[in-house]
Amino acid sequence: MIVATTADVTTFNEYQSTQETGELDTIDLLFPALMTEQPDYQLHPPSFAPRLATSWEFSSNNRTLTFHLRPDARWSDGVPVTADDVRFTFQAQKDARVGSLGMEMKDFIRDVEVVDPHTVRFNFTRVYPYQLMDANDGHIVPAHAWGKVPFEKWHTTDFEKILVTGGPFRLAAHTPQQTIILERDPGYWGSPRPNLDRLVLRVVPDMASQLEQLFAGQLNVVQAVSPQEADRVQANRDLNLVEFPSRMWGMVGWNNRLPMFADRRVRKALSLGINRKSLVDTVFRGHATLSAGPVLSSTWAYNRTLPQLSYDPVQAAQLLAQAGWRDSNGDGILDRDGKPFAFDLLYPASNTLRRQMALLIQADLARLGIKVRPIQMEFTSLIARTEAGDFDATIWVWVDATKVDLTSTWSTPSPSQGTNNFIGYSNPDVDRLIAAAREEPDYTRAKVLLDRIQELIVADQPATFLYESKLLVATSRKLRGADFNAAGLFFNVDEWYWGT
Amino acid sequence: MLRWSLHRIAAGVALVWLVATFTFLLVSLAPGDFATRLTDPRIPPAARARWRRDFGLDRPLPLRYASWLGAAVTGDLGSSWIYKQKVVAMLASVLPNTLLLTSLGLALELGGGVALAIVQLRKPHGTGDRIITLATLAAYALPAFGVALGLIALLSYRLHLFPPSHMLSLEGEMAHGWPRLVDTARHLVLPVAAIGVTGVGAVARYLRGSLLDERTEQYVLAARARGCSQRQALVRHALPNAVLPLITMMGMSLPFLVSGSLVIEVVFSWPGMGQVMYNAALGRDLPLVLGGTIVATVAVVVGNLLADVAYAVADPRVRV
Numbered sequence: 001m002i003v004a005t006t007a008d009v010t011t012f013n014e015y016q017s018t019q020e021t022g023e024l025d026t027i028d029l030l031f032p033a034l035m036t037e038q039p040d041y042q043l044h045p046p047s048f049a050p051r052l053a054t055s056w057e058f059s060s061n062n063r064t065l066t067f068h069l070r071p072d073a074r075w076s077d078g079v080p081v082t083a084d085d086v087r088f089t090f091q092a093q094k095d096a097r098v099g100s101l102g103m104e105m106k107d108f109i110r111d112v113e114v115v116d117p118h119t120v121r122f123n124f125t126r127v128y129p130y131q132l133m134d135a136n137d138g139h140i141v142p143a144h145a146w147g148k149v150p151f152e153k154w155h156t157t158d159f160e161k162i163l164v165t166g167g168p169f170r171l172a173a174h175t176p177q178q179t180i181i182l183e184r185d186p187g188y189w190g191s192p193r194p195n196l197d198r199l200v201l202r203v204v205p206d207m208a209s210q211l212e213q214l215f216a217g218q219l220n221v222v223q224a225v226s227p228q229e230a231d232r233v234q235a236n237r238d239l240n241l242v243e244f245p246s247r248m249w250g251m252v253g254w255n256n257r258l259p260m261f262a263d264r265r266v267r268k269a270l271s272l273g274i275n276r277k278s279l280v281d282t283v284f285r286g287h288a289t290l291s292a293g294p295v296l297s298s299t300w301a302y303n304r305t306l307p308q309l310s311y312d313p314v315q316a317a318q319l320l321a322q323a324g325w326r327d328s329n330g331d332g333i334l335d336r337d338g339k340p341f342a343f344d345l346l347y348p349a350s351n352t353l354r355r356q357m358a359l360l361i362q363a364d365l366a367r368l369g370i371k372v373r374p375i376q377m378e379f380t381s382l383i384a385r386t387e388a389g390d391f392d393a394t395i396w397v398w399v400d401a402t403k404v405d406l407t408s409t410w411s412t413p414s415p416s417q418g419t420n421n422f423i424g425y426s427n428p429d430v431d432r433l434i435a436a437a438r439e440e441p442d443y444t445r446a447k448v449l450l451d452r453i454q455e456l457i458v459a460d461q462p463a464t465f466l467y468e469s470k471l472l473v474a475t476s477r478k479l480r481g482a483d484f485n486a487a488g489l490f491f492n493v494d495e496w497y498w499g500t
Numbered sequence: 501m502l503r504w505s506l507h508r509i510a511a512g513v514a515l516v517w518l519v520a521t522f523t524f525l526l527v528s529l530a531p532g533d534f535a536t537r538l539t540d541p542r543i544p545p546a547a548r549a550r551w552r553r554d555f556g557l558d559r560p561l562p563l564r565y566a567s568w569l570g571a572a573v574t575g576d577l578g579s580s581w582i583y584k585q586k587v588v589a590m591l592a593s594v595l596p597n598t599l600l601l602t603s604l605g606l607a608l609e610l611g612g613g614v615a616l617a618i619v620q621l622r623k624p625h626g627t628g629d630r631i632i633t634l635a636t637l638a639a640y641a642l643p644a645f646g647v648a649l650g651l652i653a654l655l656s657y658r659l660h661l662f663p664p665s666h667m668l669s670l671e672g673e674m675a676h677g678w679p680r681l682v683d684t685a686r687h688l689v690l691p692v693a694a695i696g697v698t699g700v701g702a703v704a705r706y707l708r709g710s711l712l713d714e715r716t717e718q719y720v721l722a723a724r725a726r727g728c729s730q731r732q733a734l735v736r737h738a739l740p741n742a743v744l745p746l747i748t749m750m751g752m753s754l755p756f757l758v759s760g761s762l763v764i765e766v767v768f769s770w771p772g773m774g775q776v777m778y779n780a781a782l783g784r785d786l787p788l789v790l791g792g793t794i795v796a797t798v799a800v801v802v803g804n805l806l807a808d809v810a811y812a813v814a815d816p817r818v819r820v
Contacts, residue, residue, distance in 0.1 A: 002670070007779070010583045018582060018783075020537065099554045104544035155554070156579040156586075175673055176593060177771030178666055200670060204769045209652075209665055216657055216664070380784055383539050384532030401542040408545045418545030 001479070001496065002200045003221040003489070004210040008177050013146075013159040014139050015092055015100035022223075025488050026201060029182060030165040031139035032081060032190075034067055035132075037402065039487035044300050045443050046402050048132060051190065052081060052140060056132075062441070065122040065135055066115070072189045075142050076165045083120035087112045088143035090122075097151040105137045129441050130403050142166065168194050168494060178203055195481075195497040214239065214474055221479065223489055225472040226353070227287040233474045242484045245298045246471040247400045249291050250354075251463040252345070252361065253386070253423040254393050260343060261393075265319045267461040271309050273316035273368045279360045280467045283353050287472060291465040293454045294410055298468070298486075301404040301447060303454040316368055327369055334369040342371035343392035346385065349376040354395045357466070361395075386422040396422075396463075404450065406434045410457060425462035512801035519797045520572070520790055524565055527786050533557050534581050534784045555581060568790070577794070578787035582780065587791035590776065595758065595795065597667060598765070598772035602757045604688060605695025605764075610750065612696055613703025614739075620708050621715065621734060632704070640701030648694040648767045655690060662689045665769040691768040695761060706749060710742040717741075740814055747814060751807025758799040759792070 009023040012030065017023055035048035035056075053067040073081035090112040092098050093105075108128065113121040122135045145164040149157050163171055168190060169182035180201040184194050202219060204210045211229055213219045215236065225233055225241065233241045254261040254270065261267055280288050289297070292306045325334040325341055334341040345361060347354040358374035365372050372393075377385070385391050398409065411434050412426040413419040433453045440446040458465075473484045480499040483492045535551040552558045556567070571578060577587040616636065620629045639647070656664040663669060663686060672683030714720060715738055723733045762774035773792060780788035 013584075016584050018538070019540070019543065020783075096550075096554075099550060101538065101543050101547050103550070104546050156584060158585050173673065175668070175771070177775060178668070178769070179670065179673055181670075181673075202666070202670075202769075203771075204665060205766050205775065206769070208649075209767060209769065212652070212657060213664060218664070378782070380532035380536050380782060381530065383536045387532075387536065387539070398541055409541055418547075418549050420539060420541055420545050 001196050001198065001221070001498075002202050002219050004204050004214070004219045004223065005180075005201045006203070006205050006207070006210075008203050009174075009180060011159060012163055012171070013141070013154070013157075015098050015141070016154060016157075016159070017101070019101055022489075025490055026180065026182075027139060028167070028488060029169045029199070029490055029493065030167040030171065031141065032073065032166040033136060033139045034086070035136045037133070037136065037487065039485045039491065041299050041402050045129065045404070046133070048136065052086075058131075062127045062131070063124045065124070065131060067120050067122070067135075069118045069120065070189060071118050073166065074187055074189055075145075076170045076185055076187065077145070078187065079142070079144050079164075080117070081140065081142075081166055082117040083114040084117070085140050085143045086120045087114050088147055089138065089140045092141065092146075092151065092154075093138055095151045098154050100138070102137050105134045109135065127441055128439060129443060129446060130405075133403055140166070169199060172198070192494045194494045196493070199493070211474070214476075217476070220476040221489075222474045223471075225474045227283070227285045227472070230285065230287060230472055233472075238477050240475045240477050240479070242473045242475065242482075243287065243470050244473075244485050245289075245296075246469055247296055247298070247402070247486050248397060248471075249296060249400070249468040250357075250395065250397045250466045251291070252393055252466065253396045253463045255389065255391055255423055256426070256462050257389060257424040258392065260341065263323045264460050265323045266325070267464075268309075269316040269319035269323070269368070270365065270370075271461050271464040272312045272319070273370075274361055274364045274464060275311040276309070276464070276466055277311065279357060279364075282360065283356045284467065284469060288467040288469040291468045293458045293465055294406060295404065295450065295454055296400055296468060299400075299402075299404060300443070301450045303451040305451075306454055306458055313367060320368065325369075332369060333371050340371060341369065342373070344373045344375050346375050346377055346382055346391055346394040348379045348382050350379065354397075357395055389422065389424060395466075405438050406450075406453060407438060410434060410453075410462075423462055425457075425460070427456060427460055430456050430460075508805060512798075512805075515801055516794060516797045520794055521565070521569075523790055523793045524568065524786070525561075527781075527784060527789055528561055528564070530784070532784060534786070537783065568787075572790075572794075577791040580780070580785055580788040580791075582783050582785045582788065587787050590788065591773070591791055591795055594771060594773050594776050597770065598759075598774065599757060601688065601691055601764070601770060601772060602695065602761065604692045605699065605761075606750070606753060606757060608692055608696030609699035609703050610746075612700040613707055616700065616704040617707035617711055618734065618739075620704070621711050622730075624712060633708075636701035636704045638701075639697050640699075640705070642698060643763075644694060644698050644761060645763045645767055647697050648691070648764060651690050651694055651697075652767075663687050664690070665767075667771055691764050691770060694764055694768075703746065703749075706746055707742060710745055711738055714738040714742045744811065744815060747807050747810045751803045751810075754799045754803025754806075755796050757803075759796045 005022065009026050011017055012027065014024065014027050032052040034051060034053040036051045038047045038049055040047055052069055052073055054070055056065060056067045058065055069083060075081055093100050093103060108125050110123045110125050113123065115121055124131055142164040145162050160174065165171065168185060168188050170185040172183040173181040182199040184197055204213060210219060210222045214222045230241060233239050254267055256262060276290055280290055290308060292308050293303065295302045320334060324336045327334050329335065345358050347358050355376065362372040362374055386394055408420040410421060410425060411431050413421045413424060430453055433449050437446045437449040437453065440449065475482065478499050479496060481495040481497050485491055534555055535548045535557060538548050538551065556564060579586055580590055583590060616632055620632050623629060652664045655661045667687050668683050672680055675683065720733050720738050723737045759773055759777060762778050765772045765774040777792045780792065
């Protein structure tokens with residue numbers, strides 16, 4: 001089984017990873033985790049299936065979470081996986097010298113106690129809805145092998161040289177920038193064991209080359225086929241195209257701090273003036289749906305009664321006029337206080353889909369008398385400008401976590417906590433409700449708060465919500481048993497097999 | 501000679517330092533840094549500020565520069581921020597792959613160019629000359645990726661003669677000795693051809709032009725008068741003189757040898773410098789960018805030195 005990937009794994013140590021290249025999918029095949037998060041978050045927060053832990057329970061005050069580990073779990077070198085490894089992993093996750101990206105997820109876990117080799121206890125400083133998820137975040141790493149490297153050396157250690165794994169697969173060979181060959185670990189203790197003997201990840205940076213090699217039979221799985229290529233894949237008798245909702249969604253972020261976009265009537269007018277339905281259908285060719293608000297429609301937290309704004313240039317023009325934007329000098333462009341309604345729309349240079357969107361938005365808004373200048377930028381420079389608040393508008397894409405917490409993206413930016421709310425949206429009511437929702441342990445009660453938050457944000461239109469995209473995975477027709485979903489490419493890799 | 505060598509070495513070191521300093525400034529002043537890309541709702545936003553502290557990005561620029569330079573003069577280029585491996589070790593692992601590809605590509609360019617120019621000069625301005633001129637010009641004008649994709653479509657997907665990408669097949673990666681060498685050779689054909697086809701035109705054009713000039717020089721006529729054949733006069737007498745501008749051109753191509761052709765490496769999934777440097781630049785992986793730049797600059801310095809030496813060998817009037 002040969003799977004295409006655009007980039008090589010940069011490190012096999014999750015806690016040194018920048019998590020950019022999708023290497024966590026590979027790491028997940030090599031390392032154990034306490035539980036496996038299930039992609040069943042449509043009606044309730046995700047549930048968990050046993051993995052290294054066979055069972056778990058909360059204490060009566062919910063401040064202590066105890067996991068019972070499999071007694072037969074072994075690392076690839078035969079050493080048992082024990083509660084010590086779980087505690088060591090927690091120490092690494094929390095240690096500032098390691099600098100793990102997910103460090104803050106462990107903020108409310110005070111410590112991890114070893115009760116006996118197969119029982120481990122997480123002590124929390126507070127009770128909140130995502131205790132199970134935060135305890136489970138991150139894979140367990142081998143204390144006996146990696147504990148020999150002091151934490152301050154982790155930043156500069158090549159962990160491949162001291163790789164000890166504990167997953168369904170182990171690393172058979174790795175040629176940098178070329179190939180990662182995984183083989184089934186015969187000593188794996190979990191069940192079911194994979195059917196596949198070998199799983200090969202082949203690095204092919206160019207997407208067009210990936211598809212050609214899939215057509216030629218040199219690759220068996222290509223992740224993330226672009227919507228333009230979907231028909232060509234579907235027409236091929238030897239290939240299968242699987243489509244499922246991803247957690248990726250796109251919006252036009254208006255810089256709410258600028259006078260131009262400070263008035264919510266203007267922002268609503270912009271949303272009404274862009275033909276979103278036609279834009280999404282044109283660019284994604286049916287492989288994306290319209291987005292209505294800040295929460296993915298595939299999650300339990302989504303407010304199903306949210307109004308979907310329709311394309312209405314007439315109402316848009318009225319709203320703009322109410323806000324004081326008129327074409328007073330007859331040049332075809334709206335103006336207010338002598339300033340024309342003109343702005344730059346930034347998007348990343350490498351992304352053709354977003355270029356198409358920028359051009360369609362430019363055309364739609366030109367009809368309202370708004371001058372849009374689409375500007376493509378190198379990705380890191382683009383983020384640097386949005387992070388600094390130095391932009392007018394940008395076509396932005398988020399990939400949401402399964403943890404529904406709107407704090408970082410929609411709460412008023414806080415300098416001390418850091419923020420992802422680049423557009424500078426600020427509504428005190430929303431802030432209050434978000435803070436209440438993240439504290440509420442009962443998700444049905446949290447849902448009521450989240451519904452209200454979504455109504456408020458949609459009424460404010462700090463951004464124009466565009467689309468929720470679907471992921472397209474192309475596979476050889478001989479691959480059977482695969483269940484592709486947003487939980488990751490290899491979610492049920494144990495059940496994959498070759499058909500005839 | 502000794503003074504000359506010392507002088508050249510000192511100038512070379514100064515050049516490497518200047519380029520490295522300039523690169524350091526460019527990358528540091530470019531918008532965004534290594535932590536910028538950690539914008540993902542799945543990553544707590546506080547992680548960005550934390551990484552800036554961890555990698556020293558919050559310190560003032562002069563301080564960062566001083567500590568980098570201090571380590572660099574002792575030969576310590578640090579570790580890549582993305583890959584967590586020693587920069588020197590990383591470059592040492594990818595540089596040979598690029599050198600293999602680009603040196604063969606350049607050799608094809610040079611050999612092919614010389615051969616074409618000689619064929620062309622059998623009958624200057626004849627039909628053959630014109631056809632070759634047109635073909636080489638066309639190849640020179642084509643974008644490298646276009647040639648690469650065309651070669652792959654024809655020779656790999658249609659005729660199944662050569663593999664479309666990578667340095668080794670999966671079987672080849674497991675093999676040792678001869679089978680592995682043969683496998684690498686098969687994988688080299690298309691990328692080397694892609695480099696050669698686009699470059700051969702320039703060499704042929706240069707050489708044809710200068711050969712055409714030299715051909716009518718008196719020493720060539722004299723050689724003819726002594727009874728040399730047209731071909732002998734051309735190859736033995738005119739060619740060494742005509743090759744001088746080519747030596748300069750090749751000296752200038754050395755950085756390409758080292759930094760590789762990004763486009764070719766991406767299209768052919770070739771594990772070389774180009775790809776690594778490109779990702780390093782996008783990710784603002786400063787130690788890796790600087791390491792790669794230094795290697796490329798050293799190559800330029802060495803290249804110029806070699807070109808000078810080659811000049812002296814080819815042209816007795818030049819003495820170092």
